[in-house]
Amino acid sequence: MPAPNMGAGHIPSVHPTAPPPAPPQPPDTARANFRWTNSTDRIDPFAEGPHYGPVLDPFLVRAVSATVRINPLLSPPTDSHEDYLRWNMIFPTSTCYRTTGPKRSWIKGREAPATFPRLSYIRIISRSFPWMISVKARHQNIGVTCGEVIEALSAYFHENAAKKEYDDVSDHRRQEIWQAYQHNRSTDSDVPGGLLGEQLRRLDWLCSDSKWGGLVRNDEFIEEACGEVLPCTFELKCIPSYPLTSEEASEQQRIARNAENRSCYHLKCWKSSPSIQYMVFFSFGLTFACFLEHRYHIRKLCIPYIRYTFSSVFPSLFTLDWVKL
16 A cells, blocks of 8 residues: 655644643542631631521431530630620629620620520520420521520519429428528619519529529430430529629619619509590500401591501600600
8 A cells, every 4th residue: 555645744643642630629528627727717606697507406416416515605604714694693684794895784795606506496404493494596597596595594584483383392492482582572782672573483493593604515414304315405504693793783773773663654654644545545446447447438537547646656655755744
């Protein structure tokens, strides 16, 4: 066979060389570990906001055997941890403050998640009271926050206690609760006093251990109290109340006086002003009639008056600046 034409200008074909393979990319886990250990790109697991991890419910926590950590802000104080909450739990949450912040009601950290991973709700038990308190997240994409824990505890403690709950305790424990009831309604500056009213409240069960001591994981105590280790269940440490400083005592007395004065002021204005009572009841009656009546002329007659009443009478009723006692 004749040789191929190798005339001038002909360039023999050369098989191209394949480029070297690219180095393999590190797996997602390795990249995540690098980001987590890199101090310049680390995300605080207790950062506020809805964008820092999923929100789990207790069933899923148990299914995946997740290890739940409590926000250090809600943990008991230690020698190496000086940033914690200080709160006498028989007082409103407005008296709770953060030790590293200014001496004012606690603000910074209220919206921070209470746990990591975030949870849709948690349960709280204690050696100081017999109940299990559930704290549910208001926003499912954020989870239970530190502020929600404090608010839920305060709301529960200020509820009235049932007579059966008081009758079921031992004689010795009943005596302790009765003494706490008397002391909490005394004129002592360390207690709310008469603002609590005559009804026995759950906060009276705290007795002298009314100081917030933090949340801890204690599977042994949870199993002893509940019969098994329940997921997302924590122990509340209640420790003896501390003597108030003169500044704290003055502040708590001021809060109690303002609350009591507002309550008496509103009640006195309501009783002494029949015109307010008449306008309120008449407005509610017109509102109800509008929902029941389908005729256009009735609505046309009622709605302007209702708008006027709700825009002028009700703000005045709650502020009561226009009532002269």
